[in-house]
Amino acid sequence: MGDGPARVDVALFGRDRELGLLDALLEAAARREAQSVLVTGVVGVGKTALTRHAADRRPRTSVLAGACLPLVSIAVPLLAVRSLLRSAPASAAAAPQNAGTGIPDLARLDDWLSGLCAEQPVVVLVDDLQWADQATLDVLTFLIAGPAARRLAILATIRSDEVGDDHVLQRWLADIRRLPRVTEIGLGPLDHDATAAQISSLLGQVVHTALVDDVFARSGGNPYLSRLIVQGLAPTARRIDAELPRDLRTAVLGTWSRLASAAREATTALAVAGVPLAPAELAFALPVGESRVRGALQAAAGVGLVETRTDGTYWFVHPLSAEVLEGSLPAERRRSLHAAFAMFLETRGARGDLRTATAVADHWNRGGIPIAAYRSALRAADIAESSGAWLDALRMLERAASLWDRDRGDDVTAILRRRIGAARNAGALQAELGAIDALLGAPGEGSSGADAAEVSRLLLRRIHLRFMxxxxxxxxxxxxxxxxxxxxxxxxxxxxxxxxAHAGAWHGDPAAPENARRALDEARAHDDDATLSYALTANAMQAVLAEDGARGLELAEAGAEAALRARDWLALGHAALWEANACETWAAQSYASRVGVRSAQMREQGAPHAYIAWLAGNQAMSSLAAGDWEECAVRLREALASDPGPVGDVQARLTAARLAALQGRQREAEQHLARAEELFEVTSDFLAHPFDPIRAEVRLGGHDPGGAQDAAQRGIAAEGMPPTMCEWLLPLAARAIADRIGATRDAGGDTRSIQDELEAFVAAHPDIIRDFGNSTPLWESQIHALGALYASERARGLADADESERWIVAADALVTACLPWEQAYARRRAAEALLVRDGDRLRGADQLRRGLVLAQTLAAAPIESELRALARRARVALATPAPVDGDRLSAVAITPRERDILSLVVAGRTYGEIARELVISEKTVSTHISHLLGKTGTANRIELAGFAERALSAQDG
Structure with missing residues (x-):
């Protein structure tokens, strides 16, 4: 490596394709196929980070780095080339330069570079070619056109937004592109997912989707701008600050500040306008003619600040530019421009156009004219409602409510009712709840503008929204x-x-069944699908709790269809979950599939994302429990693709926390769990969400058995209907206590008090906690298997003589129960007990290998790591036996039985393990191996395995 600029450890996001291409080109250069790469993109898109990262991870490579600079008052010929030469390795010969000038002789420079390439591969990095002088471009042309058979890669970055049609670089690019082995990589903005990963990395935890949406909308996926936007934000933020960071404003205004005053004034006015405008339209707000405005905008386009659109209008290349420029204006000037644009847009007409109507309302509001702002907001809301643009309608109605003045005599309750409707159609759960609270007034009071039936409906909707x-x-x-x-x-x-009836069932109200029956009788007397759906689902819930699954399914299906007709998405979500509950326990792929059918119907019908995310989160949780973690990841991504609303967000975060903990990504698990806990005001009381079991699993993953025990016992103490995943609480609590016993024993402490605690716990809770609901064969097998797991943890903590047998029984029961994560854990414990304590190598190795295969399938890194460590300590061979094709061992005639034994010998199995696997005696195994040793001329099992491997390898070759 050279003595040049220090290496930087750059975290790259969303650049796998480009990095893969660069890696391939650098690898070709290392094989003496010289390469040149031009990486183009707008400022801040990550060109330098990408090229530096690609170069820095090349082993045994010299990296020469230089950069062109935008010098104005002085000229330094070959500035980038001089920097390259200074960054050469200290061990290299001095770079050739002409005496006195410091300018390199091209031929001697080329020879010197070839000498470096002969020692090891060389990567030349040149940043910001758009500022290069002609001499630098000539040197690069000479080097790029140099010998093809040398270990050289030249990577140059170019700001595409600063290279207009008349830029000096355009001719150079045209010539260079015609040369062989020149590749151009256009670097675009990051997508939404990559931006989310970047922000999460910068803030140190998984961030809220709403924050990602906000940042992505502002930065357009530009990683540099995204980094500046989130600078100083709390990891729990949902929105960026109203006051943009100073560094961000400085970065955005850099190009603008170098423009002439006319261009600065025109672009500032365009920023205030907030929409693309033609020069003639922009001239309306400026004291100059159209031609001068056009010239000013063209100048701004020439430096990449704005761009010309196909309709002749101009707008900013970076979304943030408009916001920053407007914010830089003095308040009075900003208000006057807003008022001018409001008048212009109203004069221009197009009153029925939503975009124009909302722009007028925004300009009057930001222009500080409240009466005009109020009236225009209501007009815009009318248009938005008629066109189904519910988010726009909601924003305008919230604006009108904030500007409402009782002295005008308008009815604010009418605005509030419209806000409720718009928010409900948009799926804006928080906004809808706020509008309902405002209409109802303070808790305990009704609204003077609402009749009794409306008050009741509002109270019900508020109950549902408080849940959501x-x-x-x-x-x-x-x-x-x-x-x-x-x-x-x-x-x-x-x-x-x-x-x-619904709430009563959750809280153990004995009157709930009768209330459900009465509700359905009354609902059937009315022609109202939404009411019918809630009544049907309440009765479905009662049927399921009474273990009448067939009746529950019939009622829930009818409830779902009624909800679809009513387009009541909350009703459909409730019906979908109880429809699935009527058929199977939640910890099953069939449960996930049923919920998925209703989720798909929501998508097809255009339901708000919050409700889709709610069901997707439930699908993910079920798929995870069943071991289909890849499907789980797909559903989590679906749920979190946009703002899922609190209930969908919590469901997805809890599931993501569990998945991360099971697969060993502990920090990620803790971050997801923390996010879920931040979102809900209460957690353990939300019985539909498995806060406590997942808390316990995450704490166990973090080696905090005390915290895991506390979490599990909170769930055990829950009142009313048992919480979801309640069946896991006792095994998790016992596991935590057993882990505490083990840690104390390892530290040389006295374990008797903790063992007494475990005995007392099991005596107080002898049986697995059963959730209420319809009994199915799978659920019963899960209850049985989790009970066996509970008994095994007790045996582990108390060091019972039959511990290993209990773990084997539990593992086999978990196979039937279709709980693969728990099975992998049980296999690990069984292997440990058999190998370490019992000294049963045959059975222990069998359990270890079975557990390892399952752990690898699940990507359960903690269990896989523990099993591999156990295998090393116990000297258990882990190779999977591969069939040995006797016909391919042409020099040796072996029987089918000898072929089976040989495959196990190659895999490292002992005589006893071979006998057990083939159900023959060890003596028979010994006899067969003796025959094989004689046939192959080998002395022992190790030589025999080597002979077979070499023979098969030669055949493959």
């Missing part, structure tokens, strides 16, 4: 208020009764 937003879990008292408020015989009363 993680504020409260189906409040029973609030539901009773809704029933009391609803006039008997109305749809509101039937809906309230259905919710009372």
């Amino acid at each position: 937003n993680g504020n409260a879990f189906f409040d029973l008292e609030e539901t009773r208020r809704a029933v009391a408020a609803a006039p008997p015989g109305t749809t509101a009363h039937a809906s309230a009764l259905a919710e009372l």
Whole structure:
């Protein structure tokens, strides 16, 4: 390596394709096929980071680095070339230069570079060719056109946004592109996923999707701008700060500040306009003519600040430029420009156009004219509602509500009702809840503008939204208020009764079944699909809890179809989950598949993402439990692809935390769990979400058995219906206590008190906690298998003589239960007990290998690592036996039985292991191996295995 610029450890995101291409080109150069690469892209897109990263990870390579600079008042010929020469390895001969000038002689320079390439591969990095002088370009042309058979790669970066049609570099590029072995890589912005990975890395944890959306919308995927935007943000932030970081403003304004005053004024006015405009339109707000505005915009386009669109309008290349430029204006000038654009847009007409209407409303508001802003916001909301643009409608209605003045005599409750409708259609759960709270007034009070039935419906919707937003879990008292408020015989009363039955079931209310029956009777008296759906699902829930799965399925399917007709997505989500519950336990792929059918219907019908994410999170959790972690990852990505809303976000984060913990990504697991806990005001009380079991698993992954035990015992103590994943709580608690015993024993401490604690715990909780619901063969097998796991953990903690047998029984039961993660863990414990304590090598090796195969399939890195370490300590061969083709061993005639034995010998199996696997005696194995030794002329098993491997390898060759 040279003495040049220090290596940088750059984290790259979303550049796998480009990095792979660079790697291939650098590898070709290392094989004496000289390469030249031009990496182009706008400023901040990561050109330098990519080339430096690709060069730095090349082994035994000299890297020469130099950069061109935008010098204005002085000229330094060959600046980048001089830097390259200074960065040469200290061990290299001095770079040739002409005496006095310091300018290298091209022929001597080329010879010197060839000498370096003879010693080891050389990578030449040249940054920012758009600022290169002609002499530098001539040197690069000479080097690029040099000998093809040398270990040289030249990587040059170019800011494409600063190379206009008349730039001096264009002619050079035209010539260079015609040379052989020249590759051009255009580097575009990062996509949404790569931006999310970058931000999470910068902030140190998995960040909220809403923050990624906000940053991506502002930066356009430019990694440099994204980094500046999130500078100083808390990892829990959901939005970027209103005040953009100073470094970001400086970076964005750099090009703008070098423009002439006319171009600066025109682009600033364009930024305030907030939409692409033609020069004639922009001239309306400026005291100059159209031709001068056109010239100013063309100058800005020449430096890459704005670009010309196909319709003749101009807009900024980087989305942030407009925001930063507007923010740099004095307040009075900013307001006057906004008012001018508002008047211009209103004068221009197109009142029925949503984009124009919202722009008018925004300009009046930012221009500080409240009356005009209020009226224009309502007009824009009208247009948005009629066109189904619910997010725009919601924004305009929220604006109108904030500007409402009671002295005008307008009815604010009408605006609030419209806000509720817009938010519901948009899936904006927090906004809808806020509007309902505003309409109802303070808790405990009704709204003067609402009748009794409306108050009841609003109370019910608030209960549902508090659940979806993680504020409260189906409040029973609030539901009773809704029933009391609803006039008997109305749809509101039937809906309230259905919710009372639903909430009551979760909280153990004995009146819940009767309330469900009454709700359905009343709902059938009305022609209202939404009310019918909630009533049907409440009864489906009761049927499932009464273990009448067939009846529950019938009711839930009818509830789902009614919800689809009503386009009530919350109702459909509830029906979908109880439809699946009626058929199978949640920890099954068939459960995930049923939920997936309804999730697909939501997508087809255009449901808001929050509801789709809710079901996708449930699908992911079920797929994970069943061992299909790749499908789980797909569903998690679907759920988190946009803002999933709190309930969908929590479901996905908990599942992501469990997946990460099981696969050994502990930091990621803790981050996902922390995000889930931040999103909900209460956690353990949310019985539908497995906070406590997953907390316990994450704590165990982090070697915190005390924290795992606390989490599991919180779940065990939950009141009302047992929480989801309750069946796992006792095995997890016992595992945590057993881990504490093991840690104490390893430290030489007295374990008796902790063992007494374990005995007392098992005595207090002798049986696995059963969730309520329809009994199925799979669920019963899971209860049995988890019970066996619980017994095994107790045996481990108490060092029972039958511990190994209990682990084998548990592992085999977990096969039937289709719980592969737990099975892999049980195999690991069985192998450990058999090999370490019992000294049973044959059975221990069998359990170890079976566990290892499963751990590899699941990508369960912690278990795989523990099993491999155990195999090393116990000297257990892990090679998988491969069939030996006797016909290919042409020099040796072997029988079919000898062929089977030879394959196991090659895999490193002992006599006893071979006998056990082939169900023959060790004596028979010994006899066959003696025959094989004689036939092959080898002295022992090791030589025999080597002979077979060499023979087969030769045949393959």
